[in-house]
Amino acid sequence: MATKQQEKSLQTRQELMAAAVELFGAHGYDATTVADITRRAGYAKGSFYRHWQSKDELFLDIARARLAAYRAQRDARMDQARDLEQAVHLIWDFLETILADRDWSRLFLEFTVHVSRDEALCAKLNNGAYRLSNSLFAELVRDHVRTDFPPEKLGALNTALFEGLLIHRALGTGTLDTRDVREAALVLIRHYAAPRSPDQTNTGETP
Structure with missing residues (x-):
């Protein structure tokens, strides 16, 4: 059974991915920054880099x-x-x-x-x-x-x-x-x- 920390990490990951899909679709890949994604999802940049290097x-x-x-x-x-x-x-x-x-x-x-x-x-x-x-x-x-x-x-x-x-x-x-x-x-x-x-x-x- 997943711990609360694991569930929270999965939720963060999913919300960051959803924000990225929305922004990529609206503005394009190159025009969207990591800062844009974390801002839209409501997280700090550190949350992004805990899941992906880039x-x-x-x-x-x-x-x-x-x-x-x-x-x-x-x-x-x-x-x-x-x-x-x-x-x-x-x-x-x-x-x-x-x-x-x-x-x-x-x-x-x-x-x-x-x-x-x-x-x-x-x-x-x-x-x-x-x-x-x-x-x-x-x-x-x-x-x-x-x-x-x-x-x-x-x-x-x-x-x-x-x-x-x-x-x-x-x-x-x-x-x-x-x-x-x-x-x-x-x-x-x-x-x-x-x-x-x-x-x-x-x-x-x-x-």
Whole structure:
């Protein structure tokens, strides 16, 4: 059973994270300081640094928790997939929940740019707990792949399309919508993961 001190520490942590999410969404990642977060949550800076060494570490904890919640919704449905196409549609249903949270998707893009020149932070962000995971995607579709094309590469292709869509939406070009990119992902995955006839192999035709 948690002690009162442990419960208080957890409450402080949760309130600081909630304040950070609110401020990041309103003002952006770079414009929000640790002082802003502690002021909004009603704590001294020392309370922040008892939980995290930096604002970057705080963001990674928020990203991990957010992605875990999205994945829980997805995993509850994945057993319904009977073939590759159904699996990909369920995965894209999950991805659309991320897209629907516009503040979070913009914030994640901002943080990605923020860490792009920091090798250690990039390595952390590439951990599957914080962003889309090629290896996890591979495990979700592996039983449905009928060729020797590595499922991890299918995951990388899918992630590239999804993250490209995030940028496209952030810029507000409006040329593509989620349905377009979902269909493009299906075409690519069918091409690499479904066996092709000899005629298709010779012509490069997508089945």
